[in-house]
Amino acid sequence: xxxxxxxxxxxxxxxxxxxxxxxxxxxxxxxxxxxxxxxxxxxxxxxxxxxxxxxxxxxxxxxxxxxxxxxxxxxxxxxxxxxxxxxxxxxxxxxxxxxxxxxxxxxxxxxxxxxxxxxxxxxxxxxxxxxxxxxxx
Numbered sequence: 001x002x003x004x005x006x007x008x009x010x011x012x013x014x015x016x017x018x019x020x021x022x023x024x025x026x027x028x029x030x031x032x033x034x035x036x037x038x039x040x041x042x043x044x045x046x047x048x049x050x051x052x053x054x055x056x057x058x059x060x061x062x063x064x065x066x067x068x069x070x071x072x073x074x075x076x077x078x079x080x081x082x083x084x085x086x087x088x089x090x091x092x093x094x095x096x097x098x099x100x101x102x103x104x105x106x107x108x109x110x111x112x113x114x115x116x117x118x119x120x121x122x123x124x125x126x127x128x129x130x131x132x133x134x135x136x137x
Contacts, residue, residue: 024106028099030075033058035103037066038075038092042100046079046091057137075099 025035033056040055041047047055053063067090070076075096081087092100115123 020110024103028103030070030073030099033066034070034075035099037063037070038096038100039103039107041076041090041092042097042104046089048081048087048089050087052090070096 025032049060049063053060067076074093076090077093079089079091081089118126
């Protein structure tokens with residue numbers, strides 16, 4: 001496959017996935033970055049602000065604004081770190097856990113839809129390739 005064709009396919013996939021994600025998140029009343037914050041915390045548990053910022057690929061300053069809004073909405077709570085007085089951990093509240101579970105269920109459904117397009121023999125290599133591609137970022 002030539003590079004130009006692959007480029008077009010990547011753009012088309014991104015646009016379709018992004019459109020799907022925006023549509024799903026819109027119903028929650030949160031922004032996409034806010035929902036991604038809940039998704040990471042739901043999957044990984046409580047994290048230090050620096051760890052969460054790194055996983056999201058944003059600065060701690062940008063994350064602070066996100067976490068402030070999520071905290072005001074009752075979706076996350078800041079907690080002192082158990083052993084490091086300088087660190088703050090962020091975790092989901094029960095309402096944040098509920099939203100995470102709803103959103104994660106939609107991601108699982110999308111995964112099933114994507115897997116339906118692949119044979120069982122293609123699913124493993126697809127996951128391996130996706131992991132390699134993701135590691136580039």
